[in-house]
Amino acid sequence: MAVRRKLIKERVPTPERPPKERVKDFKEVNLGYTFELAVKEAERCLQCPYEYAPCIKGCPVHINIPGFISKLVEYRDNPDKAVREALRIIWNDNTLPAVTGRVCPQEDQCEGACVVGKVGDAVDIGKLERFVADYARKNGIEEELLCEFEEECTGELGKVAIVGAGPAGLTCAGELAKMGYKVTIFEALHKPGGVLAYGIPEFRLPKEILDHELAKLNRLGVEIKTDHVVGRTVTIEELLQEYDAVFIGTGAGTPKLLNIPGILLGRIYSANEFLTRVNLMKAYEFPEYDTPIAIGKKTIVIGAGNTAMDAARSALRLGSEVTIAYRRGREDMTARIEEIKHAEEEGVQFEFFLQPVEFIGDENGRVKAVKFERMRPLEERDKRGKRKIVGTGEYVTLEADTVIIAIGLEPNRIITETPGLKTNPNGTLVVDENLMTSIPGVFAGGDAIRGEATVILAMGDGKKAAKAICDYIEKKRAKANA
Amino acid sequence: MPYKILDKKELAMNEVWYKIHAPHVARKVRPGQFVVVRAFPNGERIPLTPVTWDREEGWITLITFVRGKTTMRMANELKPGDELLNVAGPLGNPAPMKKFGKILAIGLITGMVEVFPIARAWQEIGNEVTTLHVTPNPMVILREEFENAVSRHIVEGFDLQPGWGMNEIAQELVKRAVAKVKELLESEHWDLVFIVGPAGGQKAVFNVVKEYGIPMEADLHPIMVDATGMCGVCRVTVGGEVKFACIDGPGFDAYKVDWDELIHRTGFYAPLERLALEHYLKTLQAQGGEQ
Ligand SMILES: Cc1cc2nc3c(=O)[nH]c(=O)nc-3n(C[C@H](O)[C@H](O)[C@H](O)COP(=O)(O)OP(=O)(O)OC[C@H]3O[C@@H](n4cnc5c(N)ncnc54)[C@H](O)[C@@H]3O)c2cc1C
Ligand SMILES: Cc1cc2nc3c(=O)[nH]c(=O)nc-3n(C[C@H](O)[C@H](O)[C@H](O)COP(=O)(O)OP(=O)(O)OC[C@H]3O[C@@H](n4cnc5c(N)ncnc54)[C@H](O)[C@@H]3O)c2cc1C
Ligand code: SF4
Ligand code: FES
Numbered sequence: 001m002a003v004r005r006k007l008i009k010e011r012v013p014t015p016e017r018p019p020k021e022r023v024k025d026f027k028e029v030n031l032g033y034t035f036e037l038a039v040k041e042a043e044r045c046l047q048c049p050y051e052y053a054p055c056i057k058g059c060p061v062h063i064n065i066p067g068f069i070s071k072l073v074e075y076r077d078n079p080d081k082a083v084r085e086a087l088r089i090i091w092n093d094n095t096l097p098a099v100t101g102r103v104c105p106q107e108d109q110c111e112g113a114c115v116v117g118k119v120g121d122a123v124d125i126g127k128l129e130r131f132v133a134d135y136a137r138k139n140g141i142e143e144e145l146l147c148e149f150e151e152e153c154t155g156e157l158g159k160v161a162i163v164g165a166g167p168a169g170l171t172c173a174g175e176l177a178k179m180g181y182k183v184t185i186f187e188a189l190h191k192p193g194g195v196l197a198y199g200i201p202e203f204r205l206p207k208e209i210l211d212h213e214l215a216k217l218n219r220l221g222v223e224i225k226t227d228h229v230v231g232r233t234v235t236i237e238e239l240l241q242e243y244d245a246v247f248i249g250t251g252a253g254t255p256k257l258l259n260i261p262g263i264l265l266g267r268i269y270s271a272n273e274f275l276t277r278v279n280l281m282k283a284y285e286f287p288e289y290d291t292p293i294a295i296g297k298k299t300i301v302i303g304a305g306n307t308a309m310d311a312a313r314s315a316l317r318l319g320s321e322v323t324i325a326y327r328r329g330r331e332d333m334t335a336r337i338e339e340i341k342h343a344e345e346e347g348v349q350f351e352f353f354l355q356p357v358e359f360i361g362d363e364n365g366r367v368k369a370v371k372f373e374r375m376r377p378l379e380e381r382d383k384r385g386k387r388k389i390v391g392t393g394e395y396v397t398l399e400a401d402t403v404i405i406a407i408g409l410e411p412n413r414i415i416t417e418t419p420g421l422k423t424n425p426n427g428t429l430v431v432d433e434n435l436m437t438s439i440p441g442v443f444a445g446g447d448a449i450r451g452e453a454t455v456i457l458a459m460g461d462g463k464k465a466a467k468a469i470c471d472y473i474e475k476k477r478a479k480a481n482a
Numbered sequence: 483m484p485y486k487i488l489d490k491k492e493l494a495m496n497e498v499w500y501k502i503h504a505p506h507v508a509r510k511v512r513p514g515q516f517v518v519v520r521a522f523p524n525g526e527r528i529p530l531t532p533v534t535w536d537r538e539e540g541w542i543t544l545i546t547f548v549r550g551k552t553t554m555r556m557a558n559e560l561k562p563g564d565e566l567l568n569v570a571g572p573l574g575n576p577a578p579m580k581k582f583g584k585i586l587a588i589g590l591i592t593g594m595v596e597v598f599p600i601a602r603a604w605q606e607i608g609n610e611v612t613t614l615h616v617t618p619n620p621m622v623i624l625r626e627e628f629e630n631a632v633s634r635h636i637v638e639g640f641d642l643q644p645g646w647g648m649n650e651i652a653q654e655l656v657k658r659a660v661a662k663v664k665e666l667l668e669s670e671h672w673d674l675v676f677i678v679g680p681a682g683g684q685k686a687v688f689n690v691v692k693e694y695g696i697p698m699e700a701d702l703h704p705i706m707v708d709a710t711g712m713c714g715v716c717r718v719t720v721g722g723e724v725k726f727a728c729i730d731g732p733g734f735d736a737y738k739v740d741w742d743e744l745i746h747r748t749g750f751y752a753p754l755e756r757l758a759l760e761h762y763l764k765t766l767q768a769q770g771g772e773q
Binding site for chain 2: 190
């Protein structure tokens, strides 16, 4: 076992671009560790034993965290080797570390559990994971490891269709390919990635990183058919005739809109429309890119999750003043802490305990103000542990010429209309403990079964479903041969 | 994924026809459905309607009205043999295939393109279909095709006057459409009226039809981005409820549509659309200058 180290309370910080500079463009905000800084941070890890390490338990896919961190310290004189060994350990459980290192809410997961966090700052596991992935990508280290993987990808064991190329589908595809299945992904949009492609902006997740991760899948023999809307272009029934099994990872992409007067006024966007225009269609480069976006001088974003932060910070970068209006309090916000901090530094204003009740339009049918009711928190908590709120009967009106609604997303309807596919009242798909839906041979995971959740949970589902699919196909074969 | 342009030609003024290899769409498409096309790496996604298709040979045809940057770029820059980057679909719901009886199917300008597959199918299942095309004379298209496909095809064309802009054309279009529809409703019995065209024209015709109490369906054209139900830009109020035209439509009961709101929402991007077009025209000029 590793030698116990002295406890260092303070985190080694990662360099970030100053707020004034970064609000002018869509380039990445956090610059990540150098090797030297990464080693210094890695040394803060106490190397809890594998069976007990709380960080591993806190990670939804159970990466051997002390294991990969120890390699950085052990091979500190040989960065390439250190990273290769660390990446090999991470890849065992997570094939998208450059993504998860950037977007996971680590404070609720691995870092929230880290023992160092009880007396000081938790080890910066996310940034270390990201460092390993970035260094490996830039220095050709992934290449060697990929070659080792590639040999296993024979595609001979059977054929599986995956619906949706978000984190759930991509992970399921990768795992099945490694097990020896021939995998085809059907994606509705023109670009794979799901929320990673159309939702999360470049300043958090550069698109070149996503493209690189997708290229990896290609190497494993996974085929991606874009422009294929399952339910319309091809149905689940038809897929079942051609493939041994199907995995549905269609996410929760349908925006919830507020059912209040004025919702159809001009310049009221769903966050999804706004972010799709900005991220997927690059409307911020209009007219070099053809897709337009109309944004005014004062924007109000309604909601306080990751989607709201991303929309607010994108609007800021398009030159608007931005206020986030949330119906609960500061401590109830669901966005990642790092993103809330970044938004504040960049000059996003916050208003709490405001519930919109009406959008007010001008003579041209465009929004010009939002009327809110002031809310008050109660001691009582709801099922998710959030404080309940009640109206006070007091109203305020805030001016705004652009409104972005980010109050949540529901599962996509095209797929849930499949005959025989059972859904819950909230539109999510019903699955059993093996993630199999009500149609035998059809599995599902990610936001499609959870509602809006996280990238890593979607990936965890993809992985679990891959194993279940493998068992299912083997059993089916055995039965057929008996 | 390669979607080869097998053929292309100009059918009439500003009306361009494309034959495209897209077997995944051809296999499945039904009248009333549409596709989303992306033609250029920095391009936008625009909704268009397959007019005809061959399931076996795997092609569809599209007809675009050259009205803004994207459709103009397509008209100028794409040649037979080139490829469209993306053709997603089929999208939206098929039109209801029922025996209604006597149907008047109206297309305003390029809206006629979308009327074609639906009117033909209605006729085939035993309806008696009259189609009416209201459009400037230089933009008359598909005349023969309609004449062969339905009971009766009427073209209500008008000449363009020197100095007319879009506004004058739109006014004339509405005037002609309203007068012709009144005449037809006055003189004959109808079981269903169907219309495709700009929202302003659709509303004007609806106001006439309403007076006669005849059931009416309309294919709506709000702005679309993904067209898979993920953004909500295509939302319209139908019967007091918010619907997404790309997954709940594009066909709706005209009596339930909030027309003013639709007209208003379709105009949102007009200034930016003009900017995009101007930008494109400038780059064309610059290229012309270098040669
Ligand atoms: C703006 C935003 C920011 C976020 N930030 C974070 C974050 O920082 N950290 C975090 O952990 N989570 C974050 N989330 C949540 C996270 O992105 C999701 O939980 C995760 O992407 C879910 O993955 P998925 O694979 O289930 O679905 P998705 O990523 O939604 O992918 C689904 C895919 O399926 C496709 N599809 C849908 N219907 C069909 C069909 N009928 N046929 C074919 N294809 C179809 C879609 O086009 C899409 O590509 C954020 C979400 C949003 C919207
Ligand atoms: C279901 C459906 C089917 C359609 N079928 C056809 C067809 O077969 N032939 C045809 O010529 N046109 C059709 N249209 C209209 C066509 O999409 C627009 O003419 C086209 O987007 C114009 O693009 P542009 O860049 O040349 O013009 P611009 O006016 O510059 O358009 C720029 C943007 O506005 C949006 N937009 C503008 N007008 C419309 C509109 N009327 N409908 C939807 N989006 C619009 C586009 O999405 C685009 O992003 C259809 C529209 C819908 C909704
Ligand atoms: S809990 Fe913290 S200190 Fe312990 S192994 Fe994990 S990262 Fe290291
Ligand atoms: S076009 Fe985005 S939801 Fe209809």
